[in-house]
Amino acid sequence: MKIAVCIKRTPDSETRFRIGASNSAIDESGVKFDMDDFASYAVEVALQMKEKAGSGEVVIVALGPDSVQETLRKAMSMGADRAIQLKADVIPFDGLAVAKALAAELETGGFDLVLFGKHAFDTSEGVVGTATAELLHLQCVTAVSKLEIANGKGSARRELEGAAELVEFSLPAVVTIDEGIARPRYPSLKGIMAAKKKPLESRPAQLGAPRVTVKSMALPADRPPGRIVGEGTGAVAELVKLLQTEAKVL
Amino acid sequence: MSAQNVVFLLVLTVAAGIFSLNVQRLVRYVRLGLPERRTDRPWWRLSNVLTIGIAQTKILREPIAGMMHATIFWGFIVLTAGTVEIFIQGVWNGFSSEHILWHPLYVLYAASQDAFAVFVLAAVGFAFYRRLVLHPKRLEGDRIEHLDAYIILGLIAGLMLTLLFANAFLSILQPDAVGPEKFVSRALAAPFALRAPRVALYAHPVFWWSHVLLVLIFLNYLPYSKHLHVVTSLINVYFSNTSEKGEGAVMRPMDLEAETETFGASDIEQLTWKNLLDGYSCTECGRCTAACPANITGKALSPRKIVVNTRQRLMEKGPAVTGEDMAFFGVDLLHGEGRDAAESLGGNGDSRLGHRLLDNYITEDELWACTSCRACVQECPVSIDQLDIINQMRRNLVLSESRFPVEVQPAFESLERNGAPWAFNAADRARWADGMNIPTIAELTQRGERPDVLFWVGCMGSFDDRAKKITVAFARILQACGVRFAILGQEEHCHGDPARRMGNEYLYQMLAKDAIDTLNRYAVTSIVTSCPHCFHQIGNEFPQLGGHFEVVHHSTYIERLLQADLVPLRTEEGRRLTVAYHDSCYLGRYNDIYDAPRETLRRALPVVNLVDPPRARDRGLCCGAGGGRMWMEERQGKRINVERTEELLATGADAIAVACPFCMTMMSDGVKAKESDVPVLDIAEVVAGQLSTLSAAIDTS
Amino acid sequence: MSNILVFAETRGGELRKVASEAVSAGRRLADASGGGEVHVIIAGPPGVAAKSEVLGRFGADVVLALEHPALGTFAREAIAATLATRAKSVGYRAIVLGFSAQGRDLGPRLAAKLDAPIVSDIVEVESSGADVLTVKHPSYANKVIVTLAITGSPAILSVRPSAFTATEAPRTPRVETIAPALDPAMERVKVTQVVEGAKGRPDLADAPVIVAGGRGLKAPENFKLVEELADAFGNAAVGATRAVTDEGWRPHADQIGQTGRQVSPQLYVALGISGAIQHLAGMRTSKTIVAINKDKEAPIFKVADYGIVGDVLEVVPALTRAVREAKQGH
Secondary structure, three states, X not given: OEEEEEEXXXXXXXXXOOEOOOOOOEOOOOOOEEEOHHXXXXXXXXXXXXXXXXXXXXXXXXXXXXXXXXXXXXXXXXXXXXXXXXXXXXXXXXXXXXXXXXXXXHOOOOXXXXXXXXXXXXXXXXXXXXXXXXXXXXXXXEEXXXXXXXXXXXXXXXXXXXXXXXXXXXXXXXXXXXXXXXOOOOOOHHHHHHHOOOOEEEEEOOOOOOOEEEEEEEOOOOOOOOXXXXXXXXXXXXXXXXXXXXXXXX | OOHHHHHHHHHHHHHHHHHHHHHHHHHHHHOOOEOOOOOOOHHXXXXXXXXXXXXXXXXXXXXXHHHHHHHHHHHHHHHHHHHHHHHHHHHXXXXXXXXXXXXXXXXXXXXXXXXXXXXXXXHHHHHHHHHHHHOOHHHOOOHHHHHHHHHHHHHHHHHHHHHHHHHHHHHHXXXXXXXXXOHXXXXXXXXXXXXXXXXXXXXXXXXXXXXXXXXXXXHHHHHHOHHHHHHHHHHHHHHOOOOOOHHHOOOOOOOOOOOOOOOOOOOHHHOEHHXXXXXXXXXXXXXXXXXOHHHHOOOOOOHHHHHHHHHHHHHHHHHHHHOOOOOXXXXXXXXXXOHHHHHHHOOOOHHHHHOOHHHHHEOHHHHHOOOXXXXXXHHOOOOOOHHHHHHHHHHHHHHHOOOOOOOHHHHHHHHHHHOOOOOOOHHHOOXXXXXXXXXXXXXXXXXXXXXOEEEEXXXXXXXXXXXXXXXXHHHHHHHHOOOOEEEOHHHOOOOOHHHHHOOOHHHHHHHHHHHHHHHHHOOOOEEEEOOHHHHHHHHHHHHHHOOOOEEEEHHHHHHHHHHOOOOOEOOOOOOOOEEEEOOOOOOOOOOOOOHHHHHHHHHHOOOOEEEOXXXXXXXXXXXXXXXXXHHOOOOOOOOHHHHHHHHHHXXXXXXXXXXXXXXXXXXXXXXXXXXXXXXXXXXXXXXXXXXXXXXXXXXOO | OOOEEEEEOEEOOEEOHHHHHHHHXXXXXXXXXOOOOEEEEXXXXXXHHHHHHHHHHOOOOEEXXXXXXXXXXXXXXXXXXXXXXXXXXXXXXEEEEEOOHHHHHHHXXXXXXXXXXXXXXXXXXXXXXXXXXXXXXXXXXXXXXXXXXXXXXXXXXXXXXXXXXXXXXOOOOEEEEEOOOOOHHHOOOEEEEEEEOOOOOOOOOOOOEEEEEOHHHOOHHHHHHHHHHHHHXXXXXXXXXXXXXXXXXXXXXXXXXXXXXXXXXXXXXXEOOOOOHHHHHHHXXXXXXXXXXXXXXXXXXXXXXXXXXXOHHHHHHHHHHHHHHHHHHO
């Protein structure tokens, strides 16, 4: 089985963001980047499938500047066989543009399965996976929390709001991975050493002119500082009122 | 030359030959281990042999069993001279040491032979009593293990009795040959001399031969018994580094560039010859396991089993690899704790090669249960390094196999991403100092100033709410004393010690090298820290990576300030408090600092009544957080911190004092679990509470 | 003057709340452009056209009902194809969907089919020009609000649930039935079963509300207070601290914290939890945090939006009653 996993390099989710001088991007100084969490679940799923099948190939694809090579190496240190960088100085906010570049790479790859994270932490859109599937004319299952592949067929559990769908589909297919499906493995030093010798190709991404562009970025208003509503059972009524009117969670 | 001489020589040659053959085999097995240089500092090593070995200082840490063993051991040394005499008699009829010794010396020698033979017999008698009647927990073992002990004790008793009786009957045959100084032999001879002196004609050669044969049997039994330690323990003490503290108590350096195939140890060839020699030296006394906090609280780990398993695996694999099988009637050094592991494997030849030390003998759970508290190393009478084996195997689990408890992964990832073993934002690292007017070293450098000392705060002290109070208290003391200090602020990050202790040497070295670069960039030379783990790591382990800094733990630092009368203390004596101090392992057993924190408490609280729980100082029980246990679940057995808290509360103290933020968390949780309201305070908090400048600011009640 | 196409999603034949919000958002876009029409596609089993009345109330001018027996379950490919065919034949300024499980599937497909620009999960339309639309989209896990300019038509927008209020703009829509562009029975991804919200509790990862208990509950049997409060919320999962799971009061799977699950629900209620470093690491990103603890110095109060200082064993039963009443009054 030949599996492609499209991953993204995103800032650490603990980052306290500042907006850069251009006002159209975050200030990246001091920000740690790593493989996006959802992408790392997808890599883990792919590796487990290959291990279960006993043979196959896991190819990692990522679009971005050269720093993305470090993330590709990380995926290979986890166990992926090779990696492809689609080189672009910046990753556009235009999900369809990214999907086109990925589809151009993937369509000749002969993959049985193409995995994505459900969405990436930075853009938080969830567009690229499904759009790539459509461009490749492949069936696509999104937000999958369980996945079984056997005899060229897949079955999956897909999370909905307060419910779940169980679906079946044939391969080749595109699947986007939700959390809870697998815990990404921690690369061993052995894996890190091996990854240094695995092939990493780099070629320019075929990105058209983006039609979605960042006009500005801003930090959301601070959340009001916490407060002690009161002491003992007497404070309960006030708390419930606040939850209803202020926090609007009740 | 008589026929007897010829027979004797023949027996001696065969026995010595078999023994030397087996010794050569054992040496060949040990050489399967990695090379390691252990011949530096010969005088220091020799002094270890004299104190730990000859003077039995570690054995005597347990007075009763210690005296028993020391008696047998010293008896052996003394009586070996007698055995030599008897062996010479085998080729030189009628030889006596009297012929070659100055007379008074001979008298002393002869008297000591008889006296020690009796002492040894008494000690052996006590040993039987102990094993058969008292059943100490640490001597629990399987049938073969007990049988082995009885065989050896029986042999020793036999040696003593045959020696005494051989001399007794000799005194009847040749009254001149055995003088009054051999008072026991002569006393034994007395009844025979009166009633049946002719018995001596037959009895003397019987006892003489019995003694000779017992010596040779004993010798050849050793390689098949845990009592091989008779031969190896002094050698092991010579080559051991475990009595070192501070810079000597560091984890084994590791060259990540050099190794490409395997990292750490999963089988005996990846351990060093010294680790394997440890296996030969273990006589399974169980002192390590009896002191092990994990074992005490019912976890899978037994440091004794780690060592015994190492020997068992060596005895399984050694013959298969070297083609030198020393098994004799199917008996070899395979027995001992954890023998089931070895037996259940079965097979021989090639299938033995398919086994390995990790998993087949020592499980992952055992390795992760270790708190790295060093109590096992401290207790071992023959200087075995159990922890070194555990640490090397942890490295293999993480670096080669990426196997560790699931909850460790977030800690590794946080160390990579945030520079702290918790997912806290690096930007918040110096938040505790807000409004305290504490400069960062970058600010000082910009102003062209240099601090007296750099305060390394540590991750606990920076992020944990309870530990932040310790940090603030210590900073207040420094300020009150007029010490010009700085912090690294956001430039500080973890030095990687948690990763190192959890086997992730790769992550450790990245973090440590980066920290060294930061410290060097500001030309830092002198560091103070309130965390014993930071103290040990930066001061003692950074030199491995080229970082040389003088690091002082805050207990020592405050003690010096108090000694120099620099701390503005309140003058009133205050309430009489009974305080129980809990020793931190990385301060105590790793660095030999037991008195500084106690002295600090005494000087700050003139009327304090310091008490120790039964396990204190170098016998102190770990809080349970070391060795990366802070980041792991405690799923098995009783919680270590609860066990320790119970010991501390049982002293009846009004407060528990600690000198480590990790101990603080564990003891605070323990006190909470016991629903006690006894406060747990860091020594810095106690001192800060006594500062005249801010008596109201910190409440130590 | 430009027309807007809206997809109004249904589940089990019922309109979802986000459908009205999408229609309302479409209405405002159309009005802002000088009074275009809002065309709404609704898909479902036969009879679903009856929902057109509701859609009209929020501003639908035309309701295009795609009725098919196979549409009792979601048919992503058939609906996407139908939307695309409609968009190609009529020409719209924008297509609006909900940012929901269905919308996440349809939006990007539609974008690829029409080669149209797409922005997901918008919370506001800042301006709508003839050529450029600007919208606000929270990114970086809501830590950064990005204003995006979208060039070209149709712009595909999915709206975040609850971000756009459904305001009434009543009219009587023309109702047309349309044929699916692909047979919904021929979906390549077959839904074999829909697992409705578990009878028990939602998983920690999904639950909008999490009620968690700590050592302050004192005994395992007191955990029923936590469960009762979770029941009162109705959609709440139950979690615990490491101290509690270590004690065996709760299974390890329930543990929230650095070594357990990391959660960020809409509402996190911490009961008898002091807020140890390792627990905070697992729940700090929750939207609203409520803490009840008897120690007013407990670190949990530093991260909590609302705190009550008091004994959980007394306060929680009172809170449970109050929440139950509030829910019933809703």
